[in-house]
Amino acid sequence: MVKIVDVAREAGTSVATVSRALNNNDRVDPQLAARVRAAAEKLGYRPNHLARSLRRQRSNLWLLIISDIEVSFFTSVARGVEDIAVANGYSVVLCNADEDETKESQYIQLAAAEHAAGVIISPHSTQTQIDRLAADSIPVVVIDRSIAAPVDWVMVDSRGGALAATEHLIRQGWQRPACVTGPRSAETAMLRRLGYEDALRAAGIRTRRVAHRSFHLDGGRAGAASLLDRDRPPDSFFVANAALALGVLQELHARGLRPGRDVGLICFDDAPWAPFIDPPISVVAQPAYRIGTQAATLLVDRIGGTADAAPRRVVLGTDLILRESSVHP
Amino acid sequence: MVKIVDVAREAGTSVATVSRALNNNDRVDPQLAARVRAAAEKLGYRPNHLARSLRRQRSNLWLLIISDIEVSFFTSVARGVEDIAVANGYSVVLCNADEDETKESQYIQLAAAEHAAGVIISPHSTQTQIDRLAADSIPVVVIDRSIAAPVDWVMVDSRGGALAATEHLIRQGWQRPACVTGPRSAETAMLRRLGYEDALRAAGIRTRRVAHRSFHLDGGRAGAASLLDRDRPPDSFFVANAALALGVLQELHARGLRPGRDVGLICFDDAPWAPFIDPPISVVAQPAYRIGTQAATLLVDRIGGTADAAPRRVVLGTDLILRESSVHP
DNA sequence: CTGAAAGCGCTAACAA
DNA sequence: TTGTTAGCGCTTTCAG
Numbered sequence: 001m002v003k004i005v006d007v008a009r010e011a012g013t014s015v016a017t018v019s020r021a022l023n024n025n026d027r028v029d030p031q032l033a034a035r036v037r038a039a040a041e042k043l044g045y046r047p048n049h050l051a052r053s054l055r056r057q058r059s060n061l062w063l064l065i066i067s068d069i070e071v072s073f074f075t076s077v078a079r080g081v082e083d084i085a086v087a088n089g090y091s092v093v094l095c096n097a098d099e100d101e102t103k104e105s106q107y108i109q110l111a112a113a114e115h116a117a118g119v120i121i122s123p124h125s126t127q128t129q130i131d132r133l134a135a136d137s138i139p140v141v142v143i144d145r146s147i148a149a150p151v152d153w154v155m156v157d158s159r160g161g162a163l164a165a166t167e168h169l170i171r172q173g174w175q176r177p178a179c180v181t182g183p184r185s186a187e188t189a190m191l192r193r194l195g196y197e198d199a200l201r202a203a204g205i206r207t208r209r210v211a212h213r214s215f216h217l218d219g220g221r222a223g224a225a226s227l228l229d230r231d232r233p234p235d236s237f238f239v240a241n242a243a244l245a246l247g248v249l250q251e252l253h254a255r256g257l258r259p260g261r262d263v264g265l266i267c268f269d270d271a272p273w274a275p276f277i278d279p280p281i282s283v284v285a286q287p288a289y290r291i292g293t294q295a296a297t298l299l300v301d302r303i304g305g306t307a308d309a310a311p312r313r314v315v316l317g318t319d320l321i322l323r324e325s326s327v328h329p
Numbered sequence: 330m331v332k333i334v335d336v337a338r339e340a341g342t343s344v345a346t347v348s349r350a351l352n353n354n355d356r357v358d359p360q361l362a363a364r365v366r367a368a369a370e371k372l373g374y375r376p377n378h379l380a381r382s383l384r385r386q387r388s389n390l391w392l393l394i395i396s397d398i399e400v401s402f403f404t405s406v407a408r409g410v411e412d413i414a415v416a417n418g419y420s421v422v423l424c425n426a427d428e429d430e431t432k433e434s435q436y437i438q439l440a441a442a443e444h445a446a447g448v449i450i451s452p453h454s455t456q457t458q459i460d461r462l463a464a465d466s467i468p469v470v471v472i473d474r475s476i477a478a479p480v481d482w483v484m485v486d487s488r489g490g491a492l493a494a495t496e497h498l499i500r501q502g503w504q505r506p507a508c509v510t511g512p513r514s515a516e517t518a519m520l521r522r523l524g525y526e527d528a529l530r531a532a533g534i535r536t537r538r539v540a541h542r543s544f545h546l547d548g549g550r551a552g553a554a555s556l557l558d559r560d561r562p563p564d565s566f567f568v569a570n571a572a573l574a575l576g577v578l579q580e581l582h583a584r585g586l587r588p589g590r591d592v593g594l595i596c597f598d599d600a601p602w603a604p605f606i607d608p609p610i611s612v613v614a615q616p617a618y619r620i621g622t623q624a625a626t627l628l629v630d631r632i633g634g635t636a637d638a639a640p641r642r643v644v645l646g647t648d649l650i651l652r653e654s655s656v657h658p
Numbered sequence: 659c660t661g662a663a664a665g666c667g668c669t670a671a672c673a674a
Numbered sequence: 675t676t677g678t679t680a681g682c683g684c685t686t687t688c689a690g
Contacts, residue, residue, distance in 0.1 A: 001467065003667055014677045019669055027675065046461075048389070049442040051667035054379040054682050061443070063422070069407065070601070075398045078425060082415050093392070093422035096407060110420050113378040114390070136330065217601070249605050272399070272546070273600070276578050278607020332683060343661045348685055356659060380683035383666050 002043045010039035014250045022047070053115055062092045062299070063111040065104065065121040067144075068215070069096040071243065073269050073288045074122065077143060080118055080292020088300050090117060097124060099215065104128060112136050116301045123147045125185040140301040141295045145187045152302060154295045154314040158188050158268070161284040161318035162195025162238060165266045168282070168320060169236045170203045173328035174264040178209035178234030180223040180244055186215065192240040192268055213244070220247020226253065236264030236326070242271035245281065259325035266326045279324035287316050331372045339368035351376070382444055391421040391628070392440040394433065394450040396473075397544070398425040398571065402598050402617045403451065406472060409621020410449055417629050419446060426453060428544065433457060441465050447628045452476045468631040470624045474516045481631060483553040483624045483643040487517050487597070490613040490647035491524025491567060494595045497611070497649060498565045499532045502657035503593040507538035507563030509552040509573055515544065521569040521597055538563045542573070549576020557584065565593030565655075571600035574610065588654035595655045608653035616645050 013032060019094030021030045021036040028036075039045075053059035064081055066074040078094055085092045097104035104124045111119045112132045119133055122144040130149055133140050142153040162179075162189045169177045179196040193210055200208065211227050213219030220239065224247065227234050228306075241244040245267035252263060259265040260279045267274075270285040295312050302309075336351075337344045342361060350357045350365040359363075368374075382388035393410055395403040407423060414421045426433035433453045436508045440448045445564045448462055451473040456594050459478055462469050471482040491508075508525040511518030522539055529537065540556050542548030549568065553576065556563050570576040574596035581592060588594040590609045596603075599614035631638075 001667090004669095005667085015667095016669080016678075017676060020676090023669085029675065033675085046438070046442060048383075048444070048667050050379055050383040050444055051682090052669075054377075054383055054684090055667080055669045057682070059379075069398070069404045069423070070401060072399060075425075078398065079427070082425070086435075091425055091435070093439075094398070095422055096404075096411070098408070106415075106420070109375070110422075113375060115377070115379055243601075246605060248600060253605075271602070273575065273602035273606070274574075275606050276575060276582075276607075277602070330683095333685095334683085344684080345661055345663095345686080346659085349660090352685085358659060361660085379682050380666090381685075383682090384684045384686080385666090386666070 001048075002045045003048070006043055007036065007040045007045045007176070010043055011036045014124075016067045021155075024158060057115070059117050060090050061114065061116050062090050062237075063107065063114075063116045063119045063121075064092055064097055065095045065097055065107045065119060067097050067099050067104070067110075067122045067124055068243075069094070069098070071241070071269070072271055073144075073242075073286060076288030077122075077292040078293070080289040081087050081296045082292075084293050084296030084300065088296075090300075099124060101125070101128075108132050111138060112216045118303050120201065120295050120299060121263050126183075126187055138298060139192070141299045141302070143291055143295045150311045152295075152298045152312045154291050154298065154316070156286045156291065156316050156318055158191035159195040159198065161268060161286075161320075163198045164195075164318070164320050165268070165284050166196045166199030166238045167202070167284075168322070169238060169264050169266060169326060172236075172264060172326060174236035175205075176207065176209065176232065176234045176265070177236045177238055178221055178227045179209070179238050179240070180211050180213065180248055181240035182212065182215040182219070182244070183217040184212055188239055191217070192238075206312070207232070215241055216243050217247040217250070220244035220249075222247070224248040224251040234263075237266070237269035238263045240267045242267060242274070242283075245271075249277065260327045261329055263285060264326045270321060275323065277325070282326035283321050285321050287318075290316060330377075331374045333374070333451065335372055336365065336374045339372055340365045357646030379640060386444070388444050388446050389419050390443065390445050392395050392424055392436065392443075392445045392448045393421050393422045394426055394436045394448060394451075395439075395582045396426050396428050396433070396451045396453055397572075398423070398427070400544075400570070400598070401600055402473075402571075402615060403484050406451075406621040406624070409618040410625045411621075413622050413625030413629065417625075419629075428453060430454070430457075437461050440467060447632050449624050449628060456514075457514055468628060470628045470631070472620055472624045479640045481607050481624075481627045481641045483620050483627065483645070485615045485620065485645050485647055487520035488524040488527070489567075490597060490615075490649075491521040491608075492527045493524075493527030493647070493649050494597070494611075494613050495525045495567045496531070497651070498567060498593050498595060498655060499528060499534070501565075501655060503565035504534075505536065505538065505558045505561065505563045505592070506534070506565045506567055507540070509542065509549055509556070509577055510569035511541065511544040511548070511573070513541055518544070518569055521567075525567050533608070536561070544570055544577070545572050546576040547579075549573035550580045551576070553577040553580040563592075564644070566595070568594065568596035569598060570597045571612075574600075582584070589656045590658055593655045593657060599650060604652065606654070611652045611655035612650050614648045614650050616647075619645060
């Protein structure tokens with residue numbers, strides 16, 4: 001391992017000058033700086049981030065903690081985050097909390113222990129504890145779901161999107177829309193349910209048909225099954241995310257019910273496969289990449305700026321993409 | 330920030346003893362150790378990984394560098410890796426190289442700069458340079474694709490899986506199978522092509538219908554289009570991964586060709602949506618989770634063991650899952 | 659079994 | 675503008 005003192009010796013100068021030349025370049029003789037860079041190059045010098053971060057008390061590493069890596073929404077977000085981060089000299093690593101509270105808290109610990117420069121997180125629940133980060137004054141930006149702490153966040157208008165989707169179902173002529181959503185602990189699950197209920201209320205439909213399940217395929221299947229087993233089963237479904245929708249589709253298929261003919265179906269979040277399902281699925285699309293860039297921009301500001309500025313909140317709109325699954329025959 | 334010296338003061342002992350008590354516990358008086366732990370607990374002490382790693386010259390962090398996070402195969406691998414890593418006291422973070430050589434090399438640099446304990450990587454190409462890691466004696470395990478360096482790796486039998494898939498197509502009665510695969514630089518792309526050709530050879534089919542494209546939806550669409558525009562177009566497709574398959578489906582749909590009726594279709598890698606496509610897609614399934622656990626196990630051994638032991642190679646078999654898309658009417 | 663002290667590689671006062 | 679040097683927080687000899 002070649003270290004800074006080796007470069008100093010090679011360039012015939014001191015470690016301080018090497019450090020200065022290789023970093024900000026602030027007030028070091030251009031010729032000397034060039035010599036230093038040449039020496040560093042020749043020796044293949046790579047700064048040791050550990051030592052640097054320990055000394056500086058801050059690193060260049062961001063942790064992006066996402067609640068479920070299998071959700072393509074998050075992978076698009078990640079791309080947005082990364083593009084902005086890299087442009088500002090940070091590296092981003094991903095942590096998959098897998099909707100598991102324990103894993104999530106371990107990653108939060110990790111961010112603190114590794115002295116991350118910043119954290120972007122889609123919290124498992126509104127109760128997710130980020131005190132560990134606040135205590136070490138590591139800036140945090142929350143995405144997708146909100147949290148019981150005064151931090152910056154970026155979200156989509158879940159309630160509005162759900163309202164639009166359910167309204168669409170009703171306008172198509174479906175009479176008894178149901179809502180299959182995530183666990184009560186997930187704010188997006190609740191907001192999407194509320195949007196669904198807004199639409200029912202506006203249309204004067206009294207019966208709420210709601211199933212809360214885990215945000216997974218199995219949850220979708222179970223939710224749809226329980227709803228369909230009721231006395232007056234739903235004739236259409238607003239589903240709160242893509243994984244759930246896959247489960248709902250499975251259950252519909254098992255019962256010989258075809259979306260766009262026997263039942264209506266629309267879901268939140270546009271998955272890459274949604275246009276290829278039989279029939280193609282209508283969705284509420286989220287601006288995932290833009291959520292990532294927005295969150296990253298907030299984080300860059302927060303790292304550079306004053307810690308005690310008031311939290312900033314960004315809410316992005318959704319787009320309704322209509323395909324065949326929601327058509328009323 | 331509470332540090333080790335604070336704990337020492339609280340416990341009425343020295344930093345050395347605190348360090349020992351909090352780590353291996355090796356030959357520390359049990360009573361003293363208990364006092365130390367109590368003090369650490371009381372003060373909310375968290376070790377600073379940066380300082381520890383700098384001193385020890387090794388960290389507990391693994392980097393898992395994957396070539397495309399949108400491929401669900403990799404997310405399952407990640408889960409397998411993580412389970413083993415955590416069980417052995419390591420933390421793992423994900424890096425998405427996005428099939429981009431530059432990003433990949435930046436992550437390799439990052440692993441070196443952060444003194445990662447180990448790296449698991451699905452390399453962008455056989456030419457991926459991991460010298461940076463070898464130079465810092467950071468153990469590496471390669472997955473999914475091989476690489477021009479003597480390292481441990483874990484792969485699936487791509488060629489065998491491709492052979493089985495293509496044989497199945499032929500046995501169904503399809504006469505002119507084609508192969509839509511990834512770029513020549515990707516070893517899996519080549520191996521799957523070779524397996525396809527093995528099957529044609531065995532069946533005495535002379536005409537090779539092959540399209541190499543990028544491992545993405547667009548590539549699949551373009552590949553299928555170019556094949557279908559030939560003089561004697563294929564009547565069936567073996568597709569080298571799930572993203573490509575989506576593109577192929579798109580092109581077939583655009584031409585009014587229905588899999589399992591007008592054409593045969595089977596693809597490598599079982600995606601979560603594969604059973605829900607119209608018609609459900611036949612696939613070659615990979616033991617993704619097991620690839621992750623195997624790779625992680627190799628890495629644990631390698632970190633603990635001697636660096637110069639001969640590289641170990643693991644090849645896992647694939648499973649053919651037959652659904653409707655490959656049926657010959 | 660415990661403590662004192664020497665660094666890990668780097669940056670940032672402080673001096674020159 | 676450059677160099678000397680004191681740590682960042684921790685682990686690990688080496689003495690005791």
